[in-house]
Amino acid sequence: KAGVTQTPRYLIKTRGQQVTLSCSPISGHRSVSWYQQTPGQGLQFLFEYFSETQRNKGNFPGRFSGRQFSNSRSEMNVSTLELGDSALYLCASSPGEVSYEQYFGPGTRLTVT
């Protein structure tokens, strides 16, 4: 079974621009979560989607948003990029509504200049 895939793997954007990151979960998985990883703040939870509905949201500003499609693929969008948004964005998928295991993708490295 193919793992979680994320595209693109690397991205460079300018302050003020917006960006969309994509995540394809493991086939059959219906839950997708997003995390931000930075050297200063570590790994922080952004949001989780299950069956196209956002179930949980972390403590991030409204510039960060996401969605999930009927095939469970998910996108996250960051508008009005700031330098501090430079990070590794990780996507994880889980089989069901409540799962004990999350499977992570390789991440998208976003650099904001």
Add this chain to the structure above:
Amino acid sequence: GDSVTQMEGPVTLSEEAFLTINCTYTATGYPSLFWYVQYPGEGLQLLLKATKADDKGSNKGFEATYRKETTSFHLEKGSVQVSDSAVYFCALSKTGANNLFFGTGTRLTVIP
């Protein structure tokens, strides 16, 4: 709120040495506890988990026991290898939720 406190790193050990990475947590109820490992340039991989008190998770020679009385989930390995060099993250999830709360990570370097 819910949080995980993890031993500061980095940790450098010689091959075949004993490893302990401390992890304590704060959470209401009965969270599930995890150790994830991140190799250079890669995403996170689940190393082991425990879903209730006194459970012992184990994988690839690593072990951790869910201790509710001390709110701890320390990671141990009896004999580390160079290939174990990575960053290790302790994490918890609340009952009924898929989102994880992570510790700060501990970088382990094993030298031959």
